[in-house]
Amino acid sequence: MATRAGTVFFISGTPPMWPAQSMLVRLAVFVVVLGGVCVGMSRAQSSGPVRVTAEATPTDVRVGETVQLTVRVEGAPATVVQTPDPPSTTNLEPQQRTPRMKQIRASRGGRLRQRVVFSWRLRPRQQGAARIRPLTVVVQGETYSTDPIRVRVSPRTGKPDAPTLTRPDGASRDKSLNARDLFIRARATDGQVYQNEQVIVEYSLFYRPGIRLRHSRLAGSWDAPGFWREELNVAARPTPQRRRAHGRAYETVVLKRAALFPTRPGTLQVDPLRIETEAQGTMRLRDRGPSLRGRFEPVQLASEGLSLEARALPSGAPPAFNGAVGRFSMTAGTDTDSTSVGEPVTLTVEVDGTGNLATLAPPSVGAPADMEVYDPTVETNIERNASRIHGTKTFTYTLVPQSGGRYDLPAVTFSYFDPDAGRYRTRRAQPPTLRVTGEAAPRAVGRTGNGLPVGDVAAPMAATEAQWARTDRRPLYRNPWAYLALLAPALVVAAGVAYRRWRSGGAPSPDETAAVEKTPAPNEETNRLQAARRHLGAGDDAAFYNAVARALRAFLAERLGRDGPNDVPRTVLDRDLPRHDVPPDLQGALYDVLDRCDEAQYAPRAGSSAPEDVLANAHAVLRRLDTALPRSAPTPPRP
C-alpha cells in the first residue's frame, strides 16, 4: 500500500473506513461480547434447579453433647438467599441466634456450581426423642422447605463431663486462653438426696489472675428437669475471691446459686450453665520472657452438667404428711378467743423452716360440725439471701361459728420428713378455746337485727344522707385555720373582760377590786403587798394594816420623787396628785385605803371593812396609780 498525504488508496475491494467509524465498530463488538458473557454467566448461575436440604449430625446424641444442623442451598448464589430463621425444635435448644453461613463456589465440567450452607448448634434438653421441624428458606422469592429430622437423645454418661471453653465460629484461636485458664465449676451440696429434699447447686466462674473479662452474660437457658427450683440471691457486683483448683490459684465469683427439690425419684440431670464473655489473656513468647497481653476475644463457657440421685421417701408416713421435706416448726392461734354467732374468727397457722415452702400444702384444720371453715389464704415469705431456702408460710383460715357455746378447736397437725434424721416428724399446735355467745344463727331470714339484708349488700344511700366534703382537704394538723382558731379562746377572754369593763362604766367596781385578789396582779404590786399578805395570813392585823400603808406610801414616794414613805404627808398628796392628772376617784380610793389603815392600826377590829377588802382595794389602787404615775421620766408637775 502506498499512500500520499490526504489520499487513501484501497488495496482490496473493501471500502475505505474513517477512524471514527472504526472506533464505533470496535465498541459495538465489545458490548456484544460483554453481553454475551453476562448472559452466559447468568444462565450458568441460574441453570439447574435450586435444591435445599437439611442434615443433623449426629442423630443419636447424649445429654450434654451438641447436634450440628446444616442446611444446604444448592444452585443459587448467596445474594439471592435469605438467611433463615432459627429452627423450630422439640427438646433441642439452639445455641446461637444467627446461623453460621458459608458460601461455596466450584466449577465442575465447565459449569459454575454455587452452594450456600447455614449451620446451627443445638443442645438436647433431656433424654428422649427430639425433633427438628421443617425449616423454610426463601430463594429469589420462592420458598423451599426441608424435611423434618428426628434425633434420639440418650442419657448422660456416668462420669461427669468437664467444663468447656469454646469460641464462636470465625473467632481467632488465641493461644493465651484455654479451658484451664477460664472455666465454670458446678457444685451440688449433695449428690444423693431424698425426693423433695433441698439441694443447693452453685456455679462459680474460675479465672486465672491477670485474665480480664468484659461483656459477660448468661447464654441460653438453664434448666433442671425433674426439679422444683428456687433461685437464691447472689451479689450483682461480686468481689472475686482467691481460691485454688488443679494446683493453681484462681479468682472466683459465684454466678448462680439455686435450691433444687427433686419432684420424683431417680437419676435427674441438671443443665450446665453457659455464659458468653470476652476474655483477654496473657502469654509468654519464651520461658521467663515478658508476658504479653492478648486481644479480647469472645468465648463461650459452659460448666459441667450435674447428675443427682433422688431417693424415694421411706414408707410409714404419718396421716398428716403431705410431702414436706426439711425441718419445720408450726404455730397456730386465733385473733380472738371470744366471739358471737355468725362473726368470723381468723385462725392463723404459721409454718416456719427450711424446705420447699412454695409447695407446702395447707395443714388440715378440723373444726366442730357447727362451725364453717373457709379455705385459707396463703402468704409465703421466703428468705433468699441465706445459703439455703428458708422462710415462713402463713395459712389464714376463716372460721364462722353457727351456734353459741364453748369450742375446743382440735389441734392443727403438720407432718414432714426430716432428711437429716431420716424419719418423719409431726408438729402439733393447739388453738385456744373459743367462747361463742349468742344463739344459733337464724336460717332463711331476710334481714339482720339492724335491718340489713342477709347475703347481700345494703341498699344504696340516698342523696340526703350524703355529707359532702372536698377530696383535697388537708389533714387538721396541716390546716392553718386550725392554728388560727387557737386564738379564739383568747379573743373570747378579751371580749369577756371588755364586757365587764363596759358594764362597770370604766371604773373599777367593788366586784372588780374584790376579784383582784384572786386575779394575778402585776409583779410590782404583788411584791409591794407581799409583806401585808404575809401578815394577813398570820392573823396579825395591826402589822397587816401598817404594811399596806407603808407599801402605798413607799410607792407614792418613789413615783413622786420624795425621800421616803414618811415624806408623803396628805398635804403633799393633795398638791402633787392633781398635778399628775390622778383622777379624783382614784385619789379618793387611795385616801380611803390609807384612812382605813390608819384607823385599823389603833383599833384593828373597829373598821367596817374586812382586811381582805382592804388588801384588794390596795391592789386596785396600786394598779391604777402605776398607770397614772409612770416610773420612768415622770411627768413634771405643773407649775
Add this chain to the structure above:
Amino acid sequence: MRLLAAVLGGFGLIVAAPACGQPSSVAQQFEAANEAYDRGRYDTAVEAYRAVLDAGHESAALYHNLGNAYVRLDRTGPAVWAYERGRRLRPGDPRLQHNLEYVRRRAELPRRGGAAGGLVALVVGWSPLLLFGIGMLAMCAGGLGAAVWDGPRRGGAWQGPAVTGLIGAGVLLVAVALTTSYMQAQERRAVVVDKEAPLRSAPTDTAPADTTLRSGMLVTPGAEREAWTRVRIRGRTGGWIPSGALAEI
C-alpha cells in the same frame, strides 16, 4: 350568757362552714348515679360516682354506693377500696361495715389485714375535727368563765375548779385532735384492685413471686420504685407489686 351563746355560735359556724357550701350539682350528679344503679346500669353508675369524685367531692354515701356498684360488677378489689374509703369518713356506719364483711366473706378474704398497729390503731376511727371542736368549745367556755367570773365572794366554791378544768380539758382535747390528725395521716393502707397481683421479691417482672395477692386484700404500701410499690401484709410478708394493682385508701 348572751355573749357566751354568740361566741359559741360564731365558732360553730366557722367549723361547720366547709360542710355547708356545696354546689347543688354534686347532689344532682349523685342522684343521677343512684338512678343508674337502680336501673341496673352498674357501669354507668360507677362512671357517674367516679365523676363526682373526680370533681373533688366525696362522702361516705358516695363511697358506699360506689362499692355497691362494684359488687354488682363482681369487682371485689375496687368494692373493698370504696367501702374502706367510706369508713374513713364515717367509721361507725353499720351499712359500710356490713357490706365490707359481706364482700370479704364472699371473696373468702381475711377478715383483717394491713390493719394499723401500735398507737395508730388506737386512733383509728377518731374524728380529729370533732375532738378539736369540743376542745375549742371547752377552752372558750373556760376562758369566758374566767373573764366574767365575779370571784369567790359572789360565786360558789366550784367555779374556780370548773373554769380550770374546762380550760385544761380543752387544751388536752385540742392536743389530742392534732396528734390524732397527724397519726391518721401517717397511716397508709391500700387495697389490691387487680384480680391477682404476684408479690415479687424485687421490683421486676422476672423476680420470683412467692405469694399471689388476691383482689381486695389489704396491704401496707411503702417505698415506690418506678412502676412498683413495696408492700407488707400484716407487717410480716413483704414484696413488690405493680403500683397500678394498688389503690390507696
